[in-house]
Amino acid sequence: MEKSPADLWRHVKSRYFLLGSVCENCGTKYFPPRVVCRKCGRNTKMKPYKFNGTGEIYSFTTIRAPADEFEEQAPYTVGLIKLDEGPIIEGHILTDESNEPIKIGTRVKVAFRKMYKEGNEGLIYYHYKFVPAPEQQKKQEKSKQKRA
Amino acid sequence: MRDVAIIGVGLTKFGERWDSSIKELMAEAGLAALQDANITSKDINAIYGGSMTPGRFIGQEHVAALMADQLGLGNIPATRVENACASGGSALRQGYMAVASGIHDIVVVGGVEKMTDVSTSEATTALGGAGDQEWELFQGITFPGLYALMARRHMHDYGTTEEQLAAVAVKNHANAYKNKYAQFHKLITIDEVLNSKKVADPLKLLDCSPITDGAAAVVLAPLEIAKKYNDTPIKIAASEQASDTLRLADRESITSIKAARISAENAYRHAGVTPKDIDVAEVHDCFTIAEIIAMEDLGFFKKGEAAKAIEEGRTQINGDVSVNTSGGLKGCGHPVGATGIKQAVEITWQLRGEAEGRQVDGAEIGLTHNVGGSGATAVVHVLKRAD
């Protein structure tokens, strides 16, 4: 289904640099941004909040039967990422033979890539994606060892 | 509030119905239901129609009015109900509420989906609308993709294996084999499931319910007059529904469907039963993992133990609880909007003793479990023989 330029434009900040929201009434952070805080209802006090883009893999799968518009990229790996600030979000995970096989718990960080383009004349949709962050994995393992 | 009963049911053959348009499918099921209820059209007071996305499959909306028209039901109120894959179950609940409240006496509830006129990838995109369009579908996370994420986590948390997933598909195909309405009449093996084409790992082609055309219909009446129409009216002992976040990522847990747990708890309480009392259940196995999760959400098995129980055969026909005797979504087929109604049809046949070739001995209490999307809606009904 073709999307309108307005739809792309509305999503630029959240898709490009993980702009979400935080409810200043209770401190809960949300991605994607939303209007109403689930906990505070009418006492919602929502403000923009930029996520760092670091987190760990909560679940993942490699999709081989792609959706429309994703036929070029198939197979591709998608996952649920638990961001360090709390929320779990959906994202592509860029993984291949050059990194350690990913698993639940692998540390990741954010990258900037194309999601897809509308044919040869339409708009190009850019988006965050995640890449394994082995340097963070090492840091995390070191701090776990220290605590043990 | 008064008790409500099912007095008539009807079903089309599920499958790739090249010969039938959506109108013919609804008419086929509807007519069968009216005949089963032995009721005339002018006695019907209202119709509720469940269909997920006829607009995207065939460009047709307004389908409840279409159902009333196709069945010659006159000028009765006709309302389409949409809750993704739980459209049928949700429509059933709306019909139930209309009769229970006393607003209408006799109500038809139908469900239909005509899915095979579009390509597989167009169908995949249309079905993706059950999830979050901006963050799940937009990033190419298909429906199988969402359930694959649930499966992988379930395997991580509880040690569920791919063989155990496959066992669900094998059982449901074995049940479908005996069901003349089912899409598939083919027995399959664990190995065949494991070797089938990868869709979204760990899910493979045979872990996934198919694309199906089909329709189902039930006729509801107040229990107090049901015997006028049918010797074995089936009482709707409970009709419960719950919702949850649209995005899978927002759920408290991705290895359980909270909306189903809440609906089930409320349904058991309302019906005055416990999971052990359920003889036969039709659950929403859009993917094999969904049946495993359903067994746990419905309280049939403890969290993390359902997969093994299924593998051991405890949910086969005449097992501890007979699950998906129709073949489920996997074996019988999944015309999205029709499924929730079909489940009620199958349980009705089971409780009446009319489930040819797949009858559960002495079935008296049944349950239907219908889920929308990755769990944003769930509807659970408990049905009992009323005689």
Add this chain to the structure above:
Amino acid sequence: MKTSKEKKGINMAGIVGYGAYIPKYRIKVEEIAKIWGEDAESIKSGLNIMEKSVPGIDEDSATIAVEAARKAIKHAGIDVKKIGAIYVGSESPPYAVKPTATIVAEAIDANTSLFAADLEFACKAGTDGMQIAMGLVESNMIKYGMAIGADTSQGGPGDALEYTASAGGAAYIIGEEKKEIIADIIATAGYVTDTPDFWRREGAKYPSHGGRFTGEPAYFKHVINATNALFEKTGMHASDFAYAVFHQPNGKFPIIAAKQLGFSESQITTGLLTPRIGNTYSGASMLGLAAVLDVAKPGDKILVTSFGSGAGSDSFAIEVKEPIEEKRKRIEESVESMIERGRVYLDYASYLRNRGSIEKK
């Protein structure tokens, strides 16, 4: 020797931070040569190139520009909202009309009150951006300016350029605060003529070029003249520099140019990346400079001369300053580590697929 600027006592602009990005995919010369039945060894020695970088299927010059820009901001340690200008130079922008500069601006959450534009001057568009940023900073119109050179350049199948046209980019942030500057840009000079050595018409998929004409009358004439103009402006000579970076369409031209200008091969080795990653076009000189800045010491002087077909060269005299050592600790991936790390080698068909040259129906 004091430049005229220093005599006037005006603060000079310098580099306060930089970021580089090279995709991890590669294709070897052998892999391309075997498709066309050519002799890989003679191509490798003739062009002094072994393999080139290839963009991922979901990468383009905009994604490369953003990755480089983000790294530059982290390296510089500045407030992104104080960037007053963003220029992106590329000859493979994702849109013919719609600037990459605004995509970068949004992706780094820059201010909306920005000067921004995309630039085209073949392979020197990135260094053009540096000069523009310098001017805006030195005239106090902005506090920081960002110049990016990024490309996912195409070489026509079977053409000589197919062996060298690669993908990569670098971003530089120009500022004036002495304590932030990691390298002063002492002076810059340009040299341009209308020379049709290499071009691409609107709508044409691949560029055309004049074969051997791209050498002496194009690359060498402009690189030599621009560098000499810089020498004259500053009174400096080749021996004053610890490093020299030249535009590098292949691994041979820079070596020849260096010799003609009085540089030794050892001065250009650190900044000569083409043999291992190919020619990243607008990114080439800027990536070469980044490789040098990754290792250079305070006091080192660096000569950079870019070249853009059509044709022109920008030459820069750069002096490394103290702040470079502290800021270097912030770099997670040096140019060298990006060149060497987890490479994924592609066969020719995968290469075509990544480049978008073949698509599913």
